[in-house]
Amino acid sequence: MHQNIEKRAIIVAAVLGMVMALSGWLAYYLSGSEALLLDGNFSFIGVVATLAALKISSVKTQTSKTYPFGKFVFEATYSLFIGILTVGVIIAAVTENISKIMRYTRGETFPVVDASIILVYTIAMVVICFGLAFYFRAANRKLNGTSTILGAYTVQSGIDGLMSLGAGVTLVAFSTIDPAGEWGFLTQIGDALLVITLCALVLYQPIGLIRSSFIEMSGGALGDKVARDDIRTKILAQVPEDQVEDMFISKTGSAFLAVAFVSPEFFDAHSAAEQQKMRADVMAALTPSYPHLGFDFVMAPDVKS
Template sequence: MSNVLAEKRALIVGAVINFLMAMAGWAAYYYSSSQAILLDGNFSFIAFLVTLIAIKISAIKSNRTQTFPLGQFAYEALFSFAKGILLIGVLLMAFSANFSKIIQYLNGESLVPLNGEVILYYTPAMVVLCFSLAYFCHFQNRKVNFSSTILKAEFTSSRLDGVMSLATGLALISIRFVDIDGVAGFLHYIGDSLLVIVLVLLLGKGPFVLVRDSFIELAGGQLQNQQDRAKIMAVLEARFGTEGMLKDSFISKTGSSYLVVAYIDSQALGSLSMADLMTHKHHIVAELADTYPNSTFEIALT
């Protein structure tokens, strides 16, 4: 299956599911007054919007133009970078809003208690949808050897959303059994805000990692995925590893496009002719294409 088909299938499914989850989240917030549920709905709506953009990027990324002779794969990395920034923004806004709500409660302001009944129905549905979408994206990405940056971003976003939905639902359902007039009665008013702050602190790492990796791709840095790096190095060493010919290498990734450069020690070539060197290159290009279809391989003599 081609990268484009795998991505398009996952992204269309993702757009539909995220839109449904956003509508469900906002409706649940209306009936429950839960800030945690509002965060969940906002999270899903942002995912829906950026998925529409991702569908367009998936369709054009491999197109070669005069401006982009090697394809437009940089849009993939830019998409992942922007999505990571958006996720960080949502988490920071949620942290700020809910911290403010806690301060209001501590200052004696009147707040509306949570209505946990709707959450009994909302939570199971959201958890199933989120994790189903996350692992559908993971499954589609596995078909293309995890080369799709877009599907990686979708998997990260959906899994994060699923964990948030599960934790939020369990916590808010538990609050229903707390006596509102008892010692822990404050949980009916700010329990969801406390939960949001904990979730932001625990789950905030994922978007930052996504931003970091995407930035490295945009800047043309070395490939960060060590498993992919090991696979590519094994291909190079199988051809050039003997007699110290392979002096160094450079492997970078931009979206689902890979650039591999093998630095060959010209002093170690021995009797290997230029024709033999080109034969090795063609074999390596073919081997890389089996796993990384959008790959470019070059040899640099040093």
Template sequence: MTGHIAEKKALYASAVINLMMAFSGWLAYHYSNSQAILLDGNYSFIAFFVTLIAIRITLIKTKLTETFPFGQYVYEALFSFGKGLMVIGILLVALIMSISRISHYLNDSPVNVLNTSTVLIYTIVMLSMCIPLAWYCQHENKKVNNSSMILRAEYIGSKTDAIMSFLTGIVLFSIGFLDIDGRFGFLYFTGDAILVIVLVLFLVKDPVILARDSFVEMAGGTLQNKNEKQKIEAILKEVLTFDLMKSSYISKTGSNYFIVAYVSAQDIDEIGFEQLEYLKKETLVALKKNYRYVMFEIALA
């Protein structure tokens, strides 16, 4: 299966499941009055909308145009960057809403009481969709050596949704066993707000890293994945014999890799341009065994 087909299958599945999760979240919020569940539902709906954009990107990324003569892979990085910012934005809004809810409670303003009767069913339904989707996106990305930023973004999104759903369900279900007039009765009014604050602090790392790596890709920076970089360098050293390679430059934009091996002028004179061209072709063949979209060049050190 090609990387293109793997991406399309995973994205179509992600779009359908995210829409189902959004409606589930809104319905559960209607009965529970939980800000944490509303956050979950809104997150899923925006994820559905963004996934539709990702599907379009997978259809055009390999097309060559006058503006993008090497392909439109930058849209993949732009998508991942945008999704990272989107998740950060949703978490930030949820944080502000939760702080506001706690502030209202402390100031004796009216605050809706949590209804935890539907939480367990909601949690089971959400986890039955989130966990398989996260696993599927990660599984499909592994088929293309984790080169798809789009599938990485979908995996992070699904994993974030799964964690939010699980922790929300556990905490809110547990609150249902408390006496509303007892010592911890305040949790019926602020429990989900406290939970959202904890979730935001716990979940914000992944989207920040995603946005950072995507920005580096768009700016033409070097590959940030150290393991992937070592793997590519090993392929280069295996093919480029005679200790030719002095250094290398490895960058990635979306699912496309651009790799340069630097060779000294003296070494080029010794082996000749014909042999150098042969080694370049052999290196490209070796790289394409692991990376579908790759460009390789040899330059003077």
């Protein structure tokens, strides 16, 4: 069921992502707005990445000698790639539009943006983008937020939606300005200023995606407090809390690892059969929400030695 939900969402992303990319490029061609070009480029990032996501979704649970615990690290690698690619597009867009502003200050003029189709484009893209973001978030919630791929898609769709909304509303407003008036410069470089502003507003999202993906790939502790507390609570419901000195929980893609550091008395007080039953009880409690989770007991290190 986990893979079916994820795969269905990825296919939806591929189809609608291509529609948005083509729409953005067509709107750029017809209107001349750099903001719509950026919008189309963001959409195309999602389409390109979907090819990898479909493959990862189908092979991540497969084991081999090289990947005895599955290929879940590919999910984190994918999200890292999406984050880096998105930052790259943002940097390229900012660089291009800063150059346009500098050329304008040196006396160069540019064609006025044609806003005749922007309003229709904006409404359509905002509905699609925010609809997709809501859909991906809802699908990931069904998986208890365990899908790194759907998390990446949620971020990407949100960025697309903000870009479309901000670009459309602002460009339509710019179209009402008198080119010969005090604010006439906005008819020349308004879209460039808009692109730079939007890029600054959304840059934190791909940076956050890169950070979380890097933590996953390097085996760091789980940053999702809700999931961390949920896993910890379910473990302590099956294991004597007074014998658990610490706990480590990490996530790689949609795979989780939980380790309970227990006191030496735990191994003295519980036979191998009792320990095995506790493991089974913990797994039974966690597997419905976290189907790809490993759990075990480890003796807590003696910090005094």
